[in-house]
Amino acid sequence: MNTPSSLEALIEALRCLPGVGPKSAQRMAYHLLQRDKPGALRLAHSLGSAVENLRHCAKCNSFSEEEVCVLCSSGKRDDSLLCVVEMPADLLMMEQTQCYRGMYFVLMGRLSPLDGVVARDLPLDRLIRRAQEQSCEVILATNFTVEGEATAHYLATLLRAQGIKVSRIARGLPVGGELEHVDSGTLAQAVLERREVRE
Amino acid sequence: MNTPSSLEALIEALRCLPGVGPKSAQRMAYHLLQRDKPGALRLAHSLGSAVENLRHCAKCNSFSEEEVCVLCSSGKRDDSLLCVVEMPADLLMMEQTQCYRGMYFVLMGRLSPLDGVVARDLPLDRLIRRAQEQSCEVILATNFTVEGEATAHYLATLLRAQGIKVSRIARGLPVGGELEHVDSGTLAQAVLERREVRE
């Protein structure tokens, strides 16, 4: 075929992006080469720099450029509360409510057997250790989707078996709703109305 | 906010991809950093390499790693025919029909006033020069979309004014159809049934 190898390689490489099939990858490659070479170079550089510089915070497990992230090392947070969220974007949403001043633990995922994500794929040992060190209340703020709920249920059982107090943010969110897409007020209310997980 | 700067930079840089908004960019960044760092590095490298190595073929205007691409420099093609297509993917489709052995000219776009693409944004001077040098028949194989048809009409007028013989591939394609999505047989038929553009 008449496709230069570096173009073929680029189209193939773009397919590592989630939701990008062969046709979109081709369209993206043409667009970058034809209309936005500076953008392509900026993207190349950002990818390299992000892979090189980002790690998981030793405390909250979110992405961080330092061993311990800015939030975890601030010293101004209430360490009697540990809020568990699925993704870094959920942590940002919590912060935007400005009603929560505790610590976080980011699962970087959720239990999702259909996608092959089971308990051992999540950093649950680290979560338990962190909750025990801090001897705090754990607030489960996973999404109110089927997977998020299953994850919350699983975590509640696991943490309570260790004698850790566990609560779940209130179902102020619509069923099937995701933290990322809810307004700050609703989310703030859900945090205030959290209830202890007992059974 | 609690987003490390290299993560923010990556999310921002991903938005140079067509059709990628802030939420998709975030999802892509998380996915790469969490699940596919090798893919991210491969993409970074491919972007750099494609931008560095690819240029437009001096003859057909398609992407090429050489001054003149493999197809244009093959010496085995019929240079009494010059087929004009919108994009490199369309050239590949034409080649797959195995019924066309002439040369190509790739517009790298189409007239599309609504997207701000007007005649001077397409390499029409080069197309005319090329058609005159080769003193050939120009076969217009732009898509049968509104933009593709308008482009064909514009090119026909322009080229015929220079005394160049112009034909249009037959409307064997469904109205609104794109070359990329048609089967080889239909496209081959459309080439065979091309008709000269007279008025």
Ligand SMILES: [Zn+2]
């Ligand atoms: Zn942290």
Ligand SMILES: [Zn+2]
């Ligand atoms: Zn060429």
